[in-house]
Amino acid sequence: MAVARPKTLRQARSSYATNGELAWWIFMRLSGLALIFLVFGHIFMNNIQINVANVDYAYVANRFSKGWVKVYDSFLLGFAMLHGVNGLRYSVEDYFKNPKRRFWAKLILFSVAIILFVMGVMTLWAFTFEEMGNAIDALPHGN
Amino acid sequence: MYRGREGQWAFILHRVSGIALALYLLLHVLDISLVMYGPDGPFNAFLAFYHQWPFRIGLVAVMAGVVYHAFNGLRIIIMDFTEWGVKYQAVMWYGVLALTTIIGIPVLVKVIPEIVGRA
Numbered sequence A: 001m002a003v004a005r006p007k008t009l010r011q012a013r014s015s016y017a018t019n020g021e022l023a024w025w026i027f028m029r030l031s032g033l034a035l036i037f038l039v040f041g042h043i044f045m046n047n048i049q050i051n052v053a054n055v056d057y058a059y060v061a062n063r064f065s066k067g068w069v070k071v072y073d074s075f076l077l078g079f080a081m082l083h084g085v086n087g088l089r090y091s092v093e094d095y096f097k098n099p100k101r102r103f104w105a106k107l108i109l110f111s112v113a114i115i116l117f118v119m120g121v122m123t124l125w126a127f128t129f130e131e132m133g134n135a136i137d138a139l140p141h142g143n
Numbered sequence B: 001m002y003r004g005r006e007g008q009w010a011f012i013l014h015r016v017s018g019i020a021l022a023l024y025l026l027l028h029v030l031d032i033s034l035v036m037y038g039p040d041g042p043f044n045a046f047l048a049f050y051h052q053w054p055f056r057i058g059l060v061a062v063m064a065g066v067v068y069h070a071f072n073g074l075r076i077i078i079m080d081f082t083e084w085g086v087k088y089q090a091v092m093w094y095g096v097l098a099l100t101t102i103i104g105i106p107v108l109v110k111v112i113p114e115i116v117g118r119a
């Protein structure tokens, strides 16, 4: 196995050189606990209560028209992205020994993650390009 | 004392399931964001493509991965914060596998008929 990871809170405290890594260690556990409820609930609503094959534009539009779904899915998106991408970073750091390749792997990973996160937030809160255009037009313009 | 024992298998499965779930998440955010192109955009065609049986089986694997990763994550957290957890980590791993199977059975009973087109 690759780089040894601390196994207890005390080991994590003493072995991480930076508070940043310790904070991520704690975040992985807290977000993991939150994700148990968020992800199980998400799968229950969209795969068990209905047949996923029935998911189409109308279904998604209806879901995203509800305020509580926007809030629920925002937490799901935020926690899953941070937890998942930080987890992928652990693997990149374990398997990419060459510093140059490691740098590029992380740069690509973080870029893709940020772009998709922004797209996810736009989808939840603005929903369509048309609505986004209208919102932009409604802004007070100087000209 | 560690290689080839429960702890190593638990780690490998946790890592593989975590990576698979994170890659699935990236793809899933991308496909759902296609609704931004509106009702006449590419969303419906894209989803119809995903509703074919090979992808539905893939989705069953994703769900199994979630359940394993979630319960094993809980096992890791218990190991991190209690002595008891370190002592019983191997037993707990069999518990994780058992819970994953127990939850998996009713899910398969619900989902397989949908996939073979009988529900």
Ligand code: HEM
Binding pocket: A005, A025, A028, A029, A031, A032, A033, A035, A036, A039, A080, A081, A083, A084, A085, A086, A087, A088, A090, A091, B014, B015, B016, B017, B018, B019, B021, B022, B025, B066, B069, B070, B071, B072, B073, B074, B076, B077
């Ligand atoms: C459902 C509840 C979940 C729990 C309880 C959980 C828990 C954990 C824990 C405790 C770790 C170990 C972190 C460390 O080594 O410091 C971890 C790693 C990881 N998790 Fe999760 N997780 C959950 C959901 C998810 C989801 C939804 C994803 C994907 C988006 C994910 C992706 C990962 C990845 C990629 C790793 C890194 C694996 C490794 O380093 O070997 N997890 N998880």
